[in-house]
């Protein structure tokens with residue numbers, strides 16, 4: 001395991017001197033037009049669900065086995081995972097052992113999808129992937145997404161293995177977010193559909209589903225991963241989601257093996273998030289159209305300007321995790337990751353400050 005020493009690590013953000021003030025970047029441009037290669041699915045067959053919870057399909061085998069839960073549409077406009085599950089449900093997928101649940105998390109947001117404004121239907125009221133703390137779930141606040149999270153909570157509470165299917169707005173390498181626990185990393189390797197596993201500690205502005213206590217507490221064995229299958233609405237992303245889902249379902253359900261999914265298991269690159277860069281101004285601008293998964297060889301390389309600040313790589317071989325090429329003020333613009341070797345128990349080490 002290689003840890004950064006203070007000699008190897010530089011600052012991420014530095015304040016520029018006044019000499020450069022005239023080179024401040026212009027205000028961010030509006031979002032480009034994103035191509036929608038794959039149209040949204042018709043999920044009306046699953047709207048009622050079959051177990052008393054709308055949008056949840058649940059099946060039980062007579063043989064003992066884990067409860068596998070596939071979640072799609074946590075973000076309403078990220079529907080490639082929903083297409084995969086619609087295909088499998090229409091093919092009458094059933095567990096050979098244990099239980100299988102398929103959750104279409106936010107059909108109401110998907111119903112608002114407009115190919116002319118495809119970014120707008122991510123959620124109705126709030127990000128459904130930031131509400132999974134006990135305090136939030138059991139608090140008094142109400143929103144469409146929070147109420148829906150409470151509705152599907154009984155299924156989440158009994159999940160043994162969970163995969164949460166997402167895609168990305170900006171171009172980048174597909175990846176699996178594993179969390180830092182060994183069991184999440186093990187599941188990420190099993191998924192194998194991407195060659196990139198990224199471990200992190202979640203987001204300060206709310207708890208993700210994969211960080212829900214059931215999947216992150218040392219007192220349980222349930223495991224969860226989040227798949228970022230590629231860019232939204234792209235055919236290639238659909239293929240990656242298919243491979244990942246089949247890898248997760250194959251041990252307990254009757255689905256054909258997908259040999260293409262195996263290759264990532266041994267060769268997956270494991271990266272650990274070390275830094276989060278938030279846009280402090282409304283003038284945050286990258287100096288190049290970076291893609292998620294890009295690895296910047298040299299420490300100190302200029303990545304972006306943010307008002308009077310410069311953002312640079314703090315160490316050599318620094319990977320850019322899902323850069324947001326148009327961050328609003330206060331939003332996450334970028335996360336940085338370095339190669340990490342899981343420790344002997346399979347967990348990722350904590351980043352060195």
Ligand SMILES: [Zn+2]
Nearest residue numbers: 075078166167
């Ligand atoms: Zn998402």
